[in-house]
Amino acid sequence: MTEPTKTPLLNVLSLKERMKVPRQHMIEQPPLERNKTFTEVNLGYSEELARREAARCLECAKPACTHDCPVGVKVKDFVQLIVAGDFLAAAAKIREDNVLPAITGRVCPQEDHCEGGCLMGKKVEPLGIGYLERFVADYEQRHMDLRDVKQASPSGKKVAIVGSGPSGLTAAGDLIQKGHKVHVFEALHEIGGVLVYGIPEFRLPKQIIRQQVDYMRAMGVEFETDVVVGRTVTIDELLEEEGYDAVFIGTGAGLPQFMGIPGEHFNGVYSANEFLTRINLMHAYEFPRYDEPIVDFRGKNVAVVGGGNTALDAIRSALRLGAGKAFILYRRSEAEMPARIEEVKHAKQEGIEFQVLTAPLEFLDDGKGWLKSARCQKMELGEPDASGRRRPVPIAGSEYEIPLAVAVIAIGTTANPIVQSTTPGLATTKKGYIQADDATQKTSRKGVFAGGDIVTGGATVILAMGAGRRAAKSIDEYLSNPELW
Amino acid sequence: MLVTAASPQLPQNVLSVKRRTLMFKILYAEFLAPGIKRFVIEAPRIAHKYQPGQFVILRLHEQGERIPLTIEQADPDCGTIRLVVQSIGKTTNLLNSLNAGDSILNVVGPLGKPSEIENFGTVVVMGGGVGTAMAYPTAVALKQAGNRVISIVGARNKELVILEPELREVSDSLMITTDDGSYADKGFVTDKLKQLIDNGTRIDLVLAVGPVAMMRAVAEMTRKEHIRTIVSLNPIMIDGTGMCGGCRVLIDGKSEFACVDGPEFDAHSIDFAVLVQRNSTYRDAEQKSLQEFQHDPQAQIAAVRAGQSGCCKAEGGTL
Numbered sequence: 001m002t003e004p005t006k007t008p009l010l011n012v013l014s015l016k017e018r019m020k021v022p023r024q025h026m027i028e029q030p031p032l033e034r035n036k037t038f039t040e041v042n043l044g045y046s047e048e049l050a051r052r053e054a055a056r057c058l059e060c061a062k063p064a065c066t067h068d069c070p071v072g073v074k075v076k077d078f079v080q081l082i083v084a085g086d087f088l089a090a091a092a093k094i095r096e097d098n099v100l101p102a103i104t105g106r107v108c109p110q111e112d113h114c115e116g117g118c119l120m121g122k123k124v125e126p127l128g129i130g131y132l133e134r135f136v137a138d139y140e141q142r143h144m145d146l147r148d149v150k151q152a153s154p155s156g157k158k159v160a161i162v163g164s165g166p167s168g169l170t171a172a173g174d175l176i177q178k179g180h181k182v183h184v185f186e187a188l189h190e191i192g193g194v195l196v197y198g199i200p201e202f203r204l205p206k207q208i209i210r211q212q213v214d215y216m217r218a219m220g221v222e223f224e225t226d227v228v229v230g231r232t233v234t235i236d237e238l239l240e241e242e243g244y245d246a247v248f249i250g251t252g253a254g255l256p257q258f259m260g261i262p263g264e265h266f267n268g269v270y271s272a273n274e275f276l277t278r279i280n281l282m283h284a285y286e287f288p289r290y291d292e293p294i295v296d297f298r299g300k301n302v303a304v305v306g307g308g309n310t311a312l313d314a315i316r317s318a319l320r321l322g323a324g325k326a327f328i329l330y331r332r333s334e335a336e337m338p339a340r341i342e343e344v345k346h347a348k349q350e351g352i353e354f355q356v357l358t359a360p361l362e363f364l365d366d367g368k369g370w371l372k373s374a375r376c377q378k379m380e381l382g383e384p385d386a387s388g389r390r391r392p393v394p395i396a397g398s399e400y401e402i403p404l405a406v407a408v409i410a411i412g413t414t415a416n417p418i419v420q421s422t423t424p425g426l427a428t429t430k431k432g433y434i435q436a437d438d439a440t441q442k443t444s445r446k447g448v449f450a451g452g453d454i455v456t457g458g459a460t461v462i463l464a465m466g467a468g469r470r471a472a473k474s475i476d477e478y479l480s481n482p483e484l485w
Numbered sequence: 486m487l488v489t490a491a492s493p494q495l496p497q498n499v500l501s502v503k504r505r506t507l508m509f510k511i512l513y514a515e516f517l518a519p520g521i522k523r524f525v526i527e528a529p530r531i532a533h534k535y536q537p538g539q540f541v542i543l544r545l546h547e548q549g550e551r552i553p554l555t556i557e558q559a560d561p562d563c564g565t566i567r568l569v570v571q572s573i574g575k576t577t578n579l580l581n582s583l584n585a586g587d588s589i590l591n592v593v594g595p596l597g598k599p600s601e602i603e604n605f606g607t608v609v610v611m612g613g614g615v616g617t618a619m620a621y622p623t624a625v626a627l628k629q630a631g632n633r634v635i636s637i638v639g640a641r642n643k644e645l646v647i648l649e650p651e652l653r654e655v656s657d658s659l660m661i662t663t664d665d666g667s668y669a670d671k672g673f674v675t676d677k678l679k680q681l682i683d684n685g686t687r688i689d690l691v692l693a694v695g696p697v698a699m700m701r702a703v704a705e706m707t708r709k710e711h712i713r714t715i716v717s718l719n720p721i722m723i724d725g726t727g728m729c730g731g732c733r734v735l736i737d738g739k740s741e742f743a744c745v746d747g748p749e750f751d752a753h754s755i756d757f758a759v760l761v762q763r764n765s766t767y768r769d770a771e772q773k774s775l776q777e778f779q780h781d782p783q784a785q786i787a788a789v790r791a792g793q794s795g796c797c798k799a800e801g802g803t804l
Contacts, residue, residue, distance in 0.1 A: 255730070277723050
């Protein structure tokens with residue numbers, strides 16, 4: 001997109017001095033104010049804070065941050081552009097590898113990727129790469145004129161993207177820059193997939209997603225909502241009747257899993273998908289200004305079952321709906337929780353109680369079909385299981401009952417079969433996910449590629465984006481030489 | 486709230502992005518009965534793929550809820566679908582205030598599994614109230630498949646009997662009941678079904694669409710007679726693709742999703758008590774929404790129309 005930028009030699013600090021500068025903290029809303037509102041928790045760096053943080057970068061010769069980033073963002077280069085004060089150039093540098101910087105800057109588990117690899121992290125706190133990415137992305141939103149966004153010269157090829165979540169948007173962004181015509185189909189009425197229905201406003205404001213999507217519109221990407229591929233139109237119809245040369249499937253992890261314990265049908269028991277969709281996509285917290293309702297949380301006991309980011313998003317949302325007592329029920333210990341460290345920290349600050357090594361056995365009702373309590377059991381950790389984490393083992397005789405008005409089940413998802421079952425010849429795994437090559441994302445069908453949660457099962461935004469990038473690269477190669485594929 | 490240099494705001498330049506709006510135009514609308522309106526809506530993709538038994542989910546405005554509605558008929562050549570809507574809550578009342586020339590913000594479908602259509606032999610098609618419009622397309626398909634079709638239509642009173650001529654055309658015999666006896670025979674659709682059973686009529690399949698209480702009564706009657714019975718469920722839904730699980734119903738003790746596993750199910754496997762209980766979850770909120778709508782319907786209708794004329798909506802249906 002842009003020519004490689006030379007690293008400016010502006011950082012006057014010696015490496016030793018850089019190690020002494022403490023990591024600059026993100027400005028946050030105070031916990032006991034923010035837990036009553038859905039506005040964003042993190043408020044961002046000022047220009048000064050960003051430049052001070054950027055100056056900590058040690059400029060490694062072989063930066064692990066870029067290596068450990070699923071989309072390969074050139075961290076060292078963009079951070080040096082921040083030091084130089086050229087924030088728009090820094091944003092452009094990120095955009096070479098990542099079309100959704102304002103989103104990844106907010107929701108990536110940086111500790112598992114760029115910041116986890118940061119050399120400085122071995123001695124002191126790692127560079128605040130996520131915060132810096134967020135800063136330049138927000139700066140770009142405020143200062144970039146979308147009329148200046150360049151459109152690539154047309155290749156004459158046409159690609160359909162199925163699903164507008166992180167993998168689909170990333171594939172779309174990469175393919176449009178190669179000059180291909182890109183049309184994104186979305187089943188819901190808003191663009192963004194899990195970014196709009198799954199991740200709450202206080203972590204990722206909808207406005208941010210709209211801005212990133214508008215940037216993609218400016219690049220030439222077309223979006224069409226209200227299309228459930230598999231029902232409204234099939235993959236074969238896209239290829240044969242609508243003239244698409246290739247298709248990318250990024251339909252995400254679909255169906256919510258329930259625990260299969262008694263009482264899951266009582267009023268007040270939600271899947272995390274339903275609860276979060278009501279809140280995020282449908283704005284139920286603004287009822288009756290918005291039509292979609294949610295059960296009354298005010299002053300009630302609310303529990304979320306699970307230990308991932310979704311579970312934390314759900315319980316922190318419950319608190320904002322006025323829950324009297326909000327807790328996480330997780331069957332392993334806190335060390336095994338898959339959630340981002342920052343989310344666990346934020347949740348605790350806000351007053352979420354963590355009841356770990358606890359599993360519900362049964363939900364009980366008030367005799368009228370409304371949830372009244374959960375019968376739970378304490379667990380202890382045994383030998384490691386297939387996931388490498390220590391297996392929770394029930395402690396005999398430890399059952400107890402906790403009063404609950406609302407329970408949200410956030411224990412993961414399974415594959416949505418709509419696309420697979422309507423696309424003959426598309427190979428799937430035993431669990432129903434689409435089979436795709438790890439390196440190229442190609443499927444068993446010629447011209448059809450897939451990535452994200454519909455291939456891997458529930459994972460993270462950035463891993464889905466990585467798959468979208470690999471797929472876009474393959475699709476670009478496929479379009480110039482289909483016979484080789 | 487704290488305001489810092491970095492708090493996000495929508496820059497003016499966003500308006501320079503061109504968005505072509507894609508909405509679903511109402512080509513025709515007429516009341517079939519008090520509170521029951523038929524719409525012909527431009528929805529070419531849905532019309533092209535529709536099969537009897539399937540439904541759409543629609544949303545009227547940016548603050549609107551998503552509601553499922555069964556498709557009455559589709560015309561793939563004209564690119565249109567037909568819906569029959571009864572005014573019950575806020576959204577259906579608002580929808581029934583719209584007319585030809587208005588547009589619907591979002592219509593997605595066709596969703597759900599199509600009805601199972603084959604030559605079963607003799608099929609009794611039962612429609613209760615507005616459910617008649619949902620049973621009708623399946624009756625047509627069953628007739629075309631070679632079945633003998635006996636239709637039973639029930640309504641509260643004479644004014645609410647709908648689709649009588651249409652059903653008469655596809656039925657080998659048509660029976661009508663009204664709760665108050667103001668038209669045809671006084672009584673319920675189940676009375677007619679009982680007569681058929683008592684007369685020794687051979688029935689290979691019963692299809693019943695209507696209020697939950699009616700479908701439940703039909704199921705209880707046919708269970709004893711071991712007559713296979715299919716009903717179409719309409720629980721609370723959001724996305725309609727299996728993603729949220731809000732529409733889960735207990736089928737033989739196991740959770741199934743009406744949006745992707747249904748909407749039609751074997752009536753003898755359904756836990757109707759749980760269905761009724763789950764459908765009541767938001768009763769208070771639904772009442773509140775309806776009251777607010779009734780307090781000033783014109784303002785709400787104006788809001789929907791304002792959204793239609795806007796050159797670029799905030800989101801939704803955009804190309």
